[in-house]
Amino acid sequence: MSLKLKSDSDSKSLLKFLTCGSVDDGKSTLIGHMLYEAKLIFSDQEKTLELESQGTDREGKLDYSLLLDGLMAEREQGITIDVAYRYFATEHRSFIVADTPGHEQYTRNMAVGASFADLAVILLDASRGILPQTKRHLRISAFMGIRHFVLAVNKMDLIAYRQHPFKTIEKDFLSLIAAYDLDSLQIIPVSATEGDNIVKKSLNTKWYEGPALLPYLE
Amino acid sequence: MIELSRLDQLEAEAVYIIREVAAECDKPVMLYSIGKDSSVLLHLAFKAFYPEKPPFPFMHVDTTWKFKEMTAFRDRKAKELGIEMLIQRNEEAIKQGINPFDHGASYTDIMKTEALKRGIDRYGFTAAFGGGRRDEEKSRAKERIFSFRNSAHAWDPKNQRPEMWRLYNTRLGVGESIRVFPISNWTEKDIWQYIQRERIEIVPLYFAKERPVVYRDGHMIMVDDERLKLRPGEKKVLKRIRFRTLGCYPLTGGVESDAESLEAIIEETLGTHTSERGSRVIDQETIASMERRKREGYF
Numbered sequence: 101m102s103l104k105l106k107s108d109s110d111s112k113s114l115l116k117f118l119t120c121g122s123v124d125d126g127k128s129t130l131i132g133h134m135l136y137e138a139k140l141i142f143s144d145q146e147k148t149l150e151l152e153s154q155g156t157d158r159e160g161k162l163d164y165s166l167l168l169d170g171l172m173a174e175r176e177q178g179i180t181i182d183v184a185y186r187y188f189a190t191e192h193r194s195f196i197v198a199d200t201p202g203h204e205q206y207t208r209n210m211a212v213g214a215s216f217a218d219l220a221v222i223l224l225d226a227s228r229g230i231l232p233q234t235k236r237h238l239r240i241s242a243f244m245g246i247r248h249f250v251l252a253v254n255k256m257d258l259i260a261y262r263q264h265p266f267k268t269i270e271k272d273f274l275s276l277i278a279a280y281d282l283d284s285l286q287i288i289p290v291s292a293t294e295g296d297n298i299v300k301k302s303l304n305t306k307w308y309e310g311p312a313l314l315p316y317l318e
Numbered sequence: 319m320i321e322l323s324r325l326d327q328l329e330a331e332a333v334y335i336i337r338e339v340a341a342e343c344d345k346p347v348m349l350y351s352i353g354k355d356s357s358v359l360l361h362l363a364f365k366a367f368y369p370e371k372p373p374f375p376f377m378h379v380d381t382t383w384k385f386k387e388m389t390a391f392r393d394r395k396a397k398e399l400g401i402e403m404l405i406q407r408n409e410e411a412i413k414q415g416i417n418p419f420d421h422g423a424s425y426t427d428i429m430k431t432e433a434l435k436r437g438i439d440r441y442g443f444t445a446a447f448g449g450g451r452r453d454e455e456k457s458r459a460k461e462r463i464f465s466f467r468n469s470a471h472a473w474d475p476k477n478q479r480p481e482m483w484r485l486y487n488t489r490l491g492v493g494e495s496i497r498v499f500p501i502s503n504w505t506e507k508d509i510w511q512y513i514q515r516e517r518i519e520i521v522p523l524y525f526a527k528e529r530p531v532v533y534r535d536g537h538m539i540m541v542d543d544e545r546l547k548l549r550p551g552e553k554k555v556l557k558r559i560r561f562r563t564l565g566c567y568p569l570t571g572g573v574e575s576d577a578e579s580l581e582a583i584i585e586e587t588l589g590t591h592t593s594e595r596g597s598r599v600i601d602q603e604t605i606a607s608m609e610r611r612k613r614e615g616y617f
Contacts (some may be wrong), residue, residue, distance in 0.1 A: 114324055170456025171475050172609055181476055184459045185452045187505045194324065196503065208480050212462075215482040244482075 115317060116196045118183075118213040120241065121223035122233035123202035126254045128180050130223060130292035131199050132164025134314055137299045140188040141167065164292070168199045181206055183213040192318040202233060207240070214241045219248040221313070226265060226289070227258045230272050238276065247283040252313060257291040261304040288313055325512055329362065332500035334484065335463060336366040336447065339498050342488040343445040346374040346498075347438070349617065350403065352388045353564045354520050355449030358509055359501060361518050363447075364399070375402040377437055377446075381429040382407060383418055383566035385542050391521045406437035417545070418568040423607075426569075431616040435471045438495060445488070445496040448617045453505045457609035463502045469493025471615030497617060510587055514580045524583065526560040526575040537571030 119127040135141050136149070145167070153163045168184045169175055180201040188195050198213035214220065220241040224234050241249070251273055259265050266289050277285065288297055289305050290313060296302035297312040310316070322330065339346050348363055350356050363372040378392055396403035408416075411428045418425045438446060452459045462481045467473055469492070479487060488496065501509075513520060530541045532552045539546070541554050546568060548554065559572035560583075577583045608616075 114327070168456075168459075170458075170460050170609070173476055182460045182478055184456070185503070186459065187453045187503070209478070212480050212482060 114194050114196065115219060116198070116217045117219040117221060117317065118198040118200050118210075118217040118241070119221045119223060120200050120210055120214070120237040121202055122225070122228075122231040122237075123179065123204075125202060125223040125225045125228075125234075126292040127202060127223050128165035128168040128184075128199050129163075130221075130252065130254065130290065130298065130313075131186065131197055132167035133292050133295055134298050135167060135186065135188060136162070136164055137295055138188075138190065138314060140190075161293070179203060182209045190314070190318055195317065202237075204233060204236075207236065210237060211240050211244065214244040214246060217241075217246060219250065219317070220246045221250045221252055223252045223254045223292075224269070225255045225258075226253050226269065227255055229269055230276065235276065238280070242280045242282070247281070249277070249282055249285045250313065250316065251285065251287045253287065253289045254292050256289045256296060256305065257294045261289070261296075261302075263305075263307045266308075286310060286316055288316065325508065325515060328501070328504055328508055329365075329512070331484075331503065332359075332362045333366045335486070335498065335500040336363055336372075338486055339445050339447065339488070339496075340367070340373050342486075343496070345441070345443050346445040346447065347404075347441065347443040348372065348374060348376045348447040349434075349449075350376045350378050350392070351449065351564075352378065352384065352392050352521060353449070354509055354513060354524060355451065355501060355504075357518050357520050358504075358512055359447065359449045360395075360399075361516060362500065371399075371401065375404055377404040377406055377443075379430055379434045379437060380405050380407045381433070381566050382412060383429070383545075383568060385521075385523055385540070385564065385567045385570075387523055388521055388564060395519075404437065404441070406433050406440075408433040408436065418566055419547075426611070426616075427614065429566075431611060431614055434617065435615045438471070443495065444490060445498055447498045447500060449501055450497075450499045450617060451504050451506075451509075452502050455608045457612060461499070461502070461612075463499050464488065465497045465499065466490075467495050467497060467615065471495070473497075473612040473615075475609065475613070507584070507587055510580065510584045514584065521564060523561045523564055525579070526558055526577050526582075528556050528558050529572065530554050531557045531559060531572060538574070539570075540567055540572055542567040 119131055121127055149162060149166055152166050169180055170184060171181060174181050184199045186197050198216055200210040200213035222234060222238060224230060253266055253269055270287050288310060289308050290297045296304050299312060299314045301312050408429055416425060416428050450458055460475060462478050464481060464486050465473060466479060531538045532541060532548060532554055538557060538559055557574060558576060560575045560577060561570060561572050564570060575586060577586045
């Protein structure tokens with residue numbers, strides 16, 4: 101893991117969070133990219149990832165979701181079936197992330213992840229906006245007792261990083277959460293495949309003034 | 319409210335799980351593999367019921383290919399602590415001469431998976447604790463703390479029971495048994511820091527020392543006894559090594575190291591760039607070998 105880790109991490113605070121949202125909105129890819137870019141995976145895992153990515157249709161680019169989707173059936177179908185737990189630490193904080201499935205059929209597994217977490221990162225696809233599954237996951241997370249939320253508006257690259265569609269989604273989401281009693285919410289434009297606003301702020305979204313995802317979680 | 323440190327939180331979670339199993343399950347057993355994770359688990363089991371002894375036996379699945387220092391450690395520990403240590407082997411396969419050199423992947427299936435299944439059936443255990451951690455491997459990262467197995471001991475990863483908050487459902491279907499992983503949420507670093515904090519004794523193989531090794535298939539394999547035959551061109555050399563994980567000696571690669579103390583090991587673990595499973599010959603055979611083994615009843 102990172103060389104920067106200090107051995108006094110026993111006293112560092114621990115954040116348990118989950119990623120949720122609809123199918124194919126990029127949850128596993130987001131976490132995979134975050135671990136990869138923040139150098140939180142081992143070199144032998146990195147090598148395996150590079151090898152395995154060759155067999156996928158990402159045209160030789162790395163398929164970060166393979167870091168999380170550990171079951172054979174998941175890799176064959178390119179989906180997440182059950183929760184994966186990953187453990188990592190930065191200089192400031194240690195984390196446990198529960199990466200949950202987006203398929204309706206596996207909603208109960210998403211709920212398992214939600215019961216475990218203190219913060220939810222809800223992803224949605226910027227080109228598709230808020231979907232029924234987005235609302236369902238928001239509701240389940242709130243119901244399971246989560247009060248801290250991040251909305252990651254993913255696939256910004258597909259809408260050419262334009263601010264206008266982002267603003268529309270932001271408005272829709274804010275009206276959606278009016279019914280819930282939340283303690284915190286941060287809305288971040290990201291691209292899980294390209295790596296925008298995940299570990300550091302992206303030049304593609306200069307109009308966005310908030311923090312990138314990992315620094316925010318820290 | 320008292321703020322618990324990270325290690326205290328992990329310890330409390332594990333103790334809670336161990337007590338839950340003792341209270342809810344008919345016939346539990348704790349699997350003991352002699353490794354560092356098992357040593358932590360054993361320590362936690364004693365803490366959970368102190369000053370009484372843990373109300374269940376321990377079982378070691380013995381392939382007969384463990385390091386000599388491991389078996390000696392096991393026997394001494396069991397005696398010191400006064401616990402019942404069941405030793406389970408696949409006697410049939412031993413008679414047939416199954417070994418890690420000639421029988422490759424099926425060796426682990428026969429000597430470990432099969433022996434484990436027989437051991438559980440033989441005594442009728444309904445729940446077996448193990449020291450698996452989610453940070454070890456991708457399919458383990460997907461497994462519940464209470465992992466149900468059918469009558470053939472198989473894991474069905476596509477159909478796991480929900481496990482909400484800390485409510486563990488121990489109800490068994492016909493023929494089912496449970497594998498329970500109290501240290502699921504610990505990382506390798508947590509294990510070492512806990513060993514240091516609690517002064518837990520571990521097998522000396524974890525500490526660096528000059529040991530006789532051969533280079534084989536990209537690993538440094540220790541020549542632990544005369545059963546390891548040198549292949550043409552191989553030479554026995556003395557190297558200062560230690561082991562990050564312990565298993566059967568012909569299948570466990572050592573790493574060059576000068577770490578002779580826990581402090582040095584922790585320092586080394588923090589700065590390392592390869593995962594601990596990288597030194598296990600068994601896991602690297604295929605991408606999904608761990609999942610396949612679990613589906614077939616492996617821990």
